[in-house]
Amino acid sequence: MKSALRASDPREDIITHLGEMRAFARSLTRNAVSADDLVQDTIEKAWRGFHTFRPGTNLRAWLFTILRNTHYTNLRKTKGAKIVPVEPLAEELVGHPGGDTYIAMIDFERALGMLPVEQREALVLIGASGLSYEDAAQTCGVSIGTIKSRVNRGRTRLAALLGRQGDDMG
Structure with a gap:
């Protein structure tokens, strides 16, 4: 019988970091659409590689590391690609x-x-x-x-x- 006091799965906590991840991605990409794509890629990589996450360590730092590394990998892959214009901040x-x-x-x-x-x-x-x-x-x-x-x-x-x-x- 499994314990009712089982520790929660850290994957459930990813959603609490989405806003911060999007802000960091936006600061790197300087474009909302590219930032959303980067966050999605990051979540997919994190989900597939969750077996490498050490429970008890900082999930946010782990996710930000994946996001940053994914961004720089994407830049290397698209070197010479068309630069996407920087979008102004939303009026609201x-x-x-x-x-x-x-x-x-x-x-x-x-x-x-x-x-x-x-x-x-x-x-x-x-x-x-x-x-x-x-x-x-x-x-x-x-x-x-x-x-x-x-x-x-x-x-x-x-x-x-x-x-x-x-x-x-x-």
Whole structure:
């Protein structure tokens, strides 16, 4: 007889990370449709490879690692392919055109897009996705010091692009 107190299957928890995965994918691909495709590919790979996931470890970091690796694999496969244009953020996310919030978000999105991919990736993983420095370092396959450096340089560059002092960025 199976115990009623059986531990839940971590695969059931994937859905709780979909929003964060989509945001990270969007920061990498700079296109909503491509981001959705990337998240779908990631979920499929995670599902097939779930036997490699170690229960008790960070599922979100594991999923983000798969997503990141899938993105770079796709880039290598499509080298020289047509670049998909960057889409503006949805109006409902940033306010009405012409409003201060809308303009600030468009400025932020453009400035974020101007950062080197390593800095943008680090900022999104730490700032937007809420990963720890350790998990972000593991996701990117670098040391914690490297992630901290990328975040610091990214914040500094972002502040400069937005015409703010470094301590305004938080």
